[in-house]
Amino acid sequence: MSDPGRQAVRDAVSAWCAAQAKPAPFEPGLTPVPVSGKVVGETERLAMVEAALDGWLTTGRFNEAFEKRLADWFGLPHAITVNSGSSANLVAVSSLFSPRLGPAAIQPGDEIITVAAGFPTTVNPILQNGAIPVFVDVRPGTYDIDAAALAGALGPRSRAVVLAHTLGNPFDLAAVMDFCARHDLWLIEDCCDALGSRYRLPDDASDWRPRLPTADDPRRWSLAEAPEPERHVGTFGHLATVSFYPAHHITMGEGGAVLTFDMALRRIAESFRDWGRDCWCAPGCDNTCGKRFDWQLGGLPRGYDHKYTYAHLGYNLKISDMQAACALAQMDRLPGFVAARKANFAHLSARLADCADALQLPFATPGSTPSWFGFPITLRPEAGLNRVDLLQWLDQHRIATRLLFAGNLTRQPYLQGKTFRVAGSLEQTDRIMNDTFWIGVWPGLTIDMLDYAADQIRVFLGRDFD
Numbered sequence: 001m002s003d004p005g006r007q008a009v010r011d012a013v014s015a016w017c018a019a020q021a022k023p024a025p026f027e028p029g030l031t032p033v034p035v036s037g038k039v040v041g042e043t044e045r046l047a048m049v050e051a052a053l054d055g056w057l058t059t060g061r062f063n064e065a066f067e068k069r070l071a072d073w074f075g076l077p078h079a080i081t082v083n084s085g086s087s088a089n090l091v092a093v094s095s096l097f098s099p100r101l102g103p104a105a106i107q108p109g110d111e112i113i114t115v116a117a118g119f120p121t122t123v124n125p126i127l128q129n130g131a132i133p134v135f136v137d138v139r140p141g142t143y144d145i146d147a148a149a150l151a152g153a154l155g156p157r158s159r160a161v162v163l164a165h166t167l168g169n170p171f172d173l174a175a176v177m178d179f180c181a182r183h184d185l186w187l188i189e190d191c192c193d194a195l196g197s198r199y200r201l202p203d204d205a206s207d208w209r210p211r212l213p214t215a216d217d218p219r220r221w222s223l224a225e226a227p228e229p230e231r232h233v234g235t236f237g238h239l240a241t242v243s244f245y246p247a248h249h250i251t252m253g254e255g256g257a258v259l260t261f262d263m264a265l266r267r268i269a270e271s272f273r274d275w276g277r278d279c280w281c282a283p284g285c286d287n288t289c290g291k292r293f294d295w296q297l298g299g300l301p302r303g304y305d306h307k308y309t310y311a312h313l314g315y316n317l318k319i320s321d322m323q324a325a326c327a328l329a330q331m332d333r334l335p336g337f338v339a340a341r342k343a344n345f346a347h348l349s350a351r352l353a354d355c356a357d358a359l360q361l362p363f364a365t366p367g368s369t370p371s372w373f374g375f376p377i378t379l380r381p382e383a384g385l386n387r388v389d390l391l392q393w394l395d396q397h398r399i400a401t402r403l404l405f406a407g408n409l410t411r412q413p414y415l416q417g418k419t420f421r422v423a424g425s426l427e428q429t430d431r432i433m434n435d436t437f438w439i440g441v442w443p444g445l446t447i448d449m450l451d452y453a454a455d456q457i458r459v460f461l462g463r464d465f466d
Contacts, residue, residue, distance in 0.1 A: 036247035085243025086121035093125035147175035153423035164190035192243035196338035196371030276314020351454035407433030
């Protein structure tokens with residue numbers, strides 16, 4: 001039955017959206033050129049209002065629908081929403097320390113291989129769980145892990161590899177998966193900047209698939225019987241994470257998700273998200289297991305309420321249904337957002353191609369189709385340029401820039417005094433720290449904005465516009 005009151009609210013929201021003025025025309029030097037941003041319209045606003053009218057303020061019907069839609073997008077059975085991409089990384093890494101994994105669980109003091117050129121919260125959960133990050137270098141131009149450095153990072157206590165697909169550019173999954181499979185390591189893919197990026201395994205690559213170890217078979221990897229050469233990043237590792245912060249490919253404001261192929265890993269991840277509880281009932285549900293008052297766990301008396309039995313040192317990292325409603329509406333736009341990011345990246349690549357003598361321009365990892373988050377640029381040493389001078393020039397012309405996040409994490413103040421290991425040289429990481437920045441490719445940018453950004457870089461370099 002229709003609800004006249006709700007329909008009146010919907011009509012009012014639609015009228016408000018229709019009354020909004022069209023964006024002002026772009027005025028070079030006056031209109032900002034943001035490095036990132038959100039594209040949210042009537043559909044998202046209607047969905048959020050619908051959730052608000054429900055009055056179900058925690059996760060509810062919209063969250064359930066969004067988790068399914070997101071999992072279907074990836075071709076995975078499980079997606080678990082959390083309140084940020086950083087929380088997604090915390091949940092994913094913490095899950096691998098769960099005692100439910102038995103001998104396969106990571107222990108404090110074990111080592112996890114990662115890179116120092118990236119965002120802190122890809123690495124922080126390693127330290128927060130008492131493990132030791134082992135940092136290796138990255139490759140120029142792709143800004144992803146130098147897979148050749150993995151062998152030198154391996155040690156007797158290596159247990160996992162945790163890597164981000166930098167600015168949407170997939171890392172060398174074939175090499176990383178092969179390394180993890182040969183040494184029986186867990187793999188977590190941080191896809192917070194890479195929603196929609198895809199990777200094709202080389203014809204001669206082994207199509208390793210992650211698996212959950214059992215008491216009878218402790219292996220974490222097996223060969224797929226029916227290889228799928230190309231698929232979304234996030235489907236190659238044991239766990240993956242995504243972010244829905246407004247700068248990212250779709251948004252719900254604050255938010256993120258953990259993805260996995262395995263129900264046991266899903267249950268562990270949900271436990272860490274939901275206070276660490278052993279119960280897996282959805283909000284508002286009771287006795288999903290059918291034995292709520294018939295468990296004997298820990299030192300608790302038999303029959304202690306399963307809803308208040310805790311298996312992990314967990315958190316409360318859930319989202320609201322209003323957030324989920326926004327992201328669910330955004331999923332309809334996702335293919336267009338990905339296409340726009342690719343087109344904007346290609347446009348900037350063409351406009352700056354003849355500046356390659358002064359600028360190291362980005363390129364896709366072989367075998368990949370990135371859903372770019374940004375357009376990274378590194379100043380070549382022989383150009384004799386100063387990055388601060390260029391960034392100040394662009395800032396004066398209202399063109400926003402960002403550095404490649406932390407630059408070199410090992411040089412950040414918060415890591416001083418922490419325990420970590422560096423395998424080999426971090427020469428390229430230091431180069432990124434000193435000479436790299438990126439500009440935007442998000443769908444809200446127009447061709448005029450992209451051309452203006454490219455033109456101002458060219459002016460700074462002393463080049464003509466064309």
